[in-house]
Amino acid sequence: MPYKNEPIRIAIAGLGFGESVHIPASVFNENIELIGLWHPRAERLKEACVKHNISAYKSWEDLINDPKIEGIIIATPPAPRYELALKAIKAGKHLLLEKPTCLNSFEVIDLQRNALKRNLKIAVNYEYRAVPLFMQAKRIISEKNLYEPYFVKLDWLMSSRANPDRPWNWYSDKNSGGGVLGALGTHAFDIIHWLIGPTHSLSSINSTSIKKRVCPKLKTNKEVTSEDVSISQLQVKSINNNLIPVQINLSAVTKQSKGFSLEIYGSNGTLILSSENQKDYVHGFGLWFSEKGEVLKNIQPDSDLSFSKIWTDGRIAPVARIQSLWAKSIKDGTPIIPGLVEGLASQKVCDKVKESNSTGLKLEIN
DSSP: OOOOSSOEEEEEEOSSHIIIIIHHHHHHOTTEEEEEEEOSSHHHHHHHHHHHTOEEESSHHHHHTOTTOOEEEEOSOSTTHHHHHHHHHHTTOEEEEOSSOSSSHHHHHHHHHHHHHHTOOEEEOOGGGGSHHHHHHHHHHHTTSSOSEEEEEEEEEOOTTOOTTSOOOGGGOGGGTOSHIIIIIHHHHHHHHHHTOOEEEEEEEEEOSSOEEEETTTTEEEEOOSOSEEEEEEEEEOTTSOEEEEEEEEESOOTTOOEEEEEEEESSEEEEEEEOOSSOSSTTOEEEEEETTOOOEEEOOOGGGSOSOOOSSTTHHHHHHHHHHHHHHHHHOOOOSSBHHHHHHHHHHHHHHHHHHHHOOOEEOO
């Protein structure tokens, strides 16, 4: 039902990205009132609640059964996310989910089905959709300044897992949602879907470069089962229903690498969006556009796309913007984008990338 002018009362679950990014974003957000935190480890929860002067929920049941809570941001690691989200949806809570939304498409579909029954707004934090230069790129494409893309190439080459001494954790385990597909691929596929169109078919190769890491609990080496490199060739449907070739190269183990580089070559121009800054979504990105064979020119975002506030940590501003979209959707009853529809589209591609790597086949997306 429509809400009045009061902010949406929320809690945040998960204290990694949740604490460093979602807490400051929600405190800044006039459409949101943060009233509680949850974390499975009591000592970690107490530490964060004292630091931020926010109430603690000692159990998930206490949180989802509190009538004061209208929405929950779930920023836990991927493995428990589906079960937590499903219980929250059944308790009538609106959700903002980190990505990957779930471990597979079947779980996303189940969340979607249950949320639709209850008319709940489930957002997915595809925050690159909220970054001004990405929005400017979308505007250039939407205004048909490129016309039909001929070829798209996305290199996302990072070094976050390049140190072989970095310890084994859930990221090293494919069954826990770890790997470069969950970290970067979910964003990469969503960016392509948003800018160009849905994936029609693909063929992929995944690999694990660092095959063992020291597990702190076991005090011994443990096998790494998640991929740290993924290469995919996609055919993506354009707005004119043509198939556009898209090359996506993902890595978490490339030292001194180029970071993010998206190149879109169209019949009327070239667009390049890139950043060598490996730790920030905003600071360091640049956008260049060439129309009708002219030289590439640096493009700044239109004023209406710029942030009203920039933090030292550039991740906070786009996340705050996604939070605002979610709160507005809850208040006025309009569909939330990006939501589970977009989350499912990206997850389907992730699932097929893994299947293609296992079978060696080119696969279509249903």
